Amino acid sequence: MGRKFLVALGGTVLALSLAACSGEGAGGGDTSDEKPANLTIGVSMPTQTSERWIADGRAVKEKLTAKGYQVDLQYAGDDIPTQSQQVDQMITQGADVLIIAAIDGTALSGQLQAAADAKIPVIAYDRLIRGSKNVDFYVSFDNYKVGVAQATALLAGLGLQDRDGAKGTATGPFNVELFAGSLDDNNTQYFFGGAMDTLKPFIDNGSLRVKSGQTRIEQAATLRWQQETAQKRMEDLLTSSYHDGARVDGVLSPYDGLSRGIITALQNAGYGGTGTKKMPVVTGQDAEIASVKLINDGVQGSTVFKDTRLLAEQAATAAEAYLRDTQPPANDTTTYDNGVKVVPAYLLPIQTVYKENIKAALVDSGYWTAEEVAAGQAKN
Numbered sequence: 001m002g003r004k005f006l007v008a009l010g011g012t013v014l015a016l017s018l019a020a021c022s023g024e025g026a027g028g029g030d031t032s033d034e035k036p037a038n039l040t041i042g043v044s045m046p047t048q049t050s051e052r053w054i055a056d057g058r059a060v061k062e063k064l065t066a067k068g069y070q071v072d073l074q075y076a077g078d079d080i081p082t083q084s085q086q087v088d089q090m091i092t093q094g095a096d097v098l099i100i101a102a103i104d105g106t107a108l109s110g111q112l113q114a115a116a117d118a119k120i121p122v123i124a125y126d127r128l129i130r131g132s133k134n135v136d137f138y139v140s141f142d143n144y145k146v147g148v149a150q151a152t153a154l155l156a157g158l159g160l161q162d163r164d165g166a167k168g169t170a171t172g173p174f175n176v177e178l179f180a181g182s183l184d185d186n187n188t189q190y191f192f193g194g195a196m197d198t199l200k201p202f203i204d205n206g207s208l209r210v211k212s213g214q215t216r217i218e219q220a221a222t223l224r225w226q227q228e229t230a231q232k233r234m235e236d237l238l239t240s241s242y243h244d245g246a247r248v249d250g251v252l253s254p255y256d257g258l259s260r261g262i263i264t265a266l267q268n269a270g271y272g273g274t275g276t277k278k279m280p281v282v283t284g285q286d287a288e289i290a291s292v293k294l295i296n297d298g299v300q301g302s303t304v305f306k307d308t309r310l311l312a313e314q315a316a317t318a319a320e321a322y323l324r325d326t327q328p329p330a331n332d333t334t335t336y337d338n339g340v341k342v343v344p345a346y347l348l349p350i351q352t353v354y355k356e357n358i359k360a361a362l363v364d365s366g367y368w369t370a371e372e373v374a375a376g377q378a379k380n
């Protein structure tokens with residue numbers, strides 16, 4: 001018989017002593033006999049400024065609610081102390097499992113220790129939490145392959161390769177600039193690493209030139225994945241490295257929000273208009289609706305689609321496994337070392353989306369409707 005059930009019955013000595021074992025007011029512990037309605041899953045998401053995290057939060061909540069669980073969903077406004085506080089509160093309010101998409105992958109060690117003390121399993125959602133032994137599971141996509149896919153889309157757009165990675169007809173040299181995500185997000189290294197491994201031979205043989213010379217991840221990084229920061233850096237790059245009349249031919253961007261900032265900077269500098277400066281090949285990630293429209297309109301080159309419905313489903317499956325006192329299914333037990341341990345993971349597949357397969361990948365699968373793609377806006 002589960003602890004909460006006993007407490008609900010009226011508080012016997014046994015119930016009190018069991019409660020004391022797992023910490024005052026805390027959840028976790030043996031939940032296998034509990035009714036789902038008595039169990040709460042705390043879901044901590046980074047921000048509502050990006051539409052993907054809104055979709056993730058909604059999907060996770062829907063999947064868990066459909067299984068009958070209570071859900072405490074919180075967004076932290078991309079503020080690290082706010083996320084720490086929210087997770088603290090979930091623990092004191094008796095969460096039985098935590099699902100966390102961290103803002104800063106190293107900032108939650110204290111919270112995770114408190115969760116472990118209260119026997120609350122922790123599932124890292126999309127972004128690995130680093131530097132703690134108290135991360136039980138990780139659900140994400142193959143983040144290295146995302147970087148490879150972005151670089152491949154860039155090379156294909158330039159004609160140096162085809163979309164499957166076979167040799168293309170163009171020879172270059174092409175001018176490209178490189179953007180990376182937030183350095184405190186563990187995914188950033190994987191995205192940039194996968195992309196640079198793919199681009200390096202072309203940089204080495206001279207068919208790609210990073211005219212600014214900014215090829216290190218620290219130079220390319222974008223704190224908190226902010227669109228305005230990427231726009232500003234693109235403006236600075238145009239001023240510093242392209243004032244001699246040279247053209248930018250391609251931009252590696254790891255996320256649609258950054259891509260839109262980069263595209264705005266390029267448009268403001270006359271690219272993609274009626275003049276001779278063709279819009280460079282710009283990559284992306286997340287299939288955000290505003291970017292899908294840009295791809296459909298021939299402005300952005302590509303995005304990497306990661307189906308957040310599947311990620312949410314996998315997170316819900318993992319949470320349920322813990323609540324039933326079993327282990328979630330993993331398909332990768334070697335890649336994701338968080339600095340203290342290798343975290344077992346379930347990684348989902350990715351898909352590159354170009355103008356030509358928007359319908360097949362995004363519309364036919366029900367991710368976006370044709371009307372939403374045309375409008376560049378989600379319906380609700």
Ligand code: GAL
Binds near residue numbers: 050225255306
């Ligand atoms: C990453 C995530 C990407 C993108 C980015 C910015 O952690 O894997 O898909 O959403 O954050 O939000």
